[in-house]
Amino acid sequence: MASSRTPAIMILGTGSNVGKSLVVAGLCRLFADRGLRVRPFKPQNMSNNAAATMGGEIGRAQALQARAARIAAHVDMNPVLLKPESEAGSQIILQGRVAGHLPSGDFARRGDFLPRVLESFERLAAQADLVVVEGAGSPAETNLRARDIANLGFARAAGVPAILVGDIDRGGVIASLVGTHAVLDEADRGMIRAFAVNRFRGEVALFADGVETIRRATGWPCLGVVPWFAQASHLPAEDGLDLRSTPARPGAELKIAVPVLPGIANFDDLDPLKLEPAIDLVLLRPGQALPGDTGLVILPGSKTTLRDLAALRAQGWDGDILAHRRRGGHVLGLCGGYQMLGRVVRDPHGLEGPPGEAPGLGLLDVETELDRAKTVRETDFVHGASQRAGRAYEIHLGRTDGPDRVRAPFSVDGRGEGAASPDGRVVGSYLHGVFASDPVRAAFLEPIAGSWLSGGMSYEEAVEATLDELAAHLERHLDIEAILALARQRPAPG
Incomplete structure (x- = not known):
């Protein structure tokens, strides 16, 4: 034809x-x-x-x-x-x-x-x-x-x-x-x-x-x-304005809080979490404080890391996250969120706005410099702690390196990907989509929840249905x- x-x-x-x-x-x-x-x-x-x-x-x-x-x-x-x-x-x-x-x-x-x-x-x-x-x-x-x-x-x-x-x-x-x-x-x-x-x-x-x-x-x-x-809420949202917290789940075994920053990107990482019955997903809007019973804070991807880092501080969420960490809480940074967890983020070429740099939250001993080469790929990965595998993707500018990279939480093609603090409570990664794998999601979240996530579901089957x-x-x-x-x-x- x-x-x-x-x-x-x-x-x-x-x-x-x-x-x-x-x-x-x-x-x-x-x-x-x-x-x-x-x-x-x-x-x-x-x-x-x-x-x-x-x-x-x-x-x-x-x-x-x-x-x-x-x-x-x-x-x-x-x-x-x-x-x-x-x-x-x-x-x-x-x-x-x-x-x-x-x-x-x-x-x-x-x-x-x-x-x-x-x-x-x-x-x-x-x-x-x-x-x-x-x-x-x-x-x-x-x-x-x-x-x-x-x-x-x-x-x-x-x-x-x-x-x-x-x-x-x-x-x-x-x-x-x-x-x-x-x-x-x-x-x-x-x-x-x-x-x-x-x-x-x-x-x-x-x-x-x-x-x-x-x-x-x-x-x-x-x-x-x-x-x-x-x-429709079971399918990935197209726009950040469509993001919503899950309805209150009194029996949830884990509360996850996500600051919604102006340049939030690739937030499909949250989709499997909002469908998991054992998880209470709270999306923080400007003016809202981090709930005291949060088990895990996720800093999602960002198209404008330095601008979003400034917005995080302007909302006082940096103090909330640091206090959460001192109480023994867990923090996960994905892509731009991973970059924010380090000691410094540099954008010398002005790739995401005016050239400049800013201190990160200092929760990971790594540094990031944005460069013109953009990584865009789909890839297989392995979760190091459980050896469970999945399929993910990367879309990012920048290189992140430092001592905490030796404890990479994932591996891609046999090489470590991401970084983790010595006690494992702060983790960063450039991989998007890791939670779409049911075995990886369970293996990553169960230690944080302190118990088996009893509401386990098949994310891929839920989307297809x-x-x-x-x-x-x-x-x-x-x-x-x-x-x-x-x-x-x-x-x-x-």
Whole structure:
């Protein structure tokens, strides 16, 4: 099948966080289970939650969508990834590789990426029976339309029809759908062929008049009203704003506290922990103190280590963590969090902000210097204390070294990875995803909890089951045959 005619459909949203990513993931699983070769695609993503794939890095949401489609993730699934470094701009990841820095106000340059975006899309389409495309933000941001590659700019350039999704849970769904129709020009409006309403709570029939109001005002047919999918919390979050503490678990055997810093990155490390019934996961927001009964503090990854280290101190969390350590508590630093645990962090080239350095928390006898070489890879690893194995990934700048490296908690290719304090209560590592391995998670956490984690579960099985449930949920509430029919009716590009 010629790639230019491969069926494709684009899922747009009336705004950010309306559920586009999960709708695409559910459709990928649904169509894959029908025997179709499905490929997810997002032209441009802005997120510090990245996944390492063969060839580089992409947004974590696209990695989940690839998993839903039962295929390996590939850099072509998210050709432009913008990783915010500060309010001033973002690091550019172009087809998996670092390609410079984009100032926040440089909207015009984004249009320069369109040829590479279309190149990636065509390669994917050539291997597929169906491509499911995810938009970014909202197509109603007409001030950005001239150089848009993320929404209708891409849809028109590639000739991909779109479905507009609104989120009723946040309120104003009629206005957001009808308003989007109103502000679009005629050519853009024509690319949207239908709408759907997401995250409905209650009796769907009660919204029949609302559906009719939208249909009359826009001329678009409704493909369905999708009820709230509570199990969505079992899947990896795309945005740091989606991170939530677990509901109170009075019988939990271990409380884990995680300071949520401005540049938090690759926080999928927390996903297995939030599903573990024996764990009470507390995400600390600004103004909150570290709970006194915390057993383990995790400092997660960071896209801006020096800035986040300053934010940690500004919140007083450094004092809380040091007091926790003096009481015999455990601390784990991952990637940027690992760097913060050392004696000093240096950024002489200004790779994550202005050049500079700052003292770390001093809980590990190591030092870090950021350099221009970026490590991006998937790898097998072994947990040294238990000799249990798993699969992880690395995405980081910098080299960390010092005496505490002799007690590396993990090994990769027979070489030690990470560092640990002499008493083993403070551990750091560049590996992401180690807790996705059930045996490694149990072996690492049980000594801290002081007992067997009685609520043990299979994380990978939980994710797979949730993707299956999501696909079935969408099949019950969306007109799937109409979606397929629209995907086969691709207009000419341009």
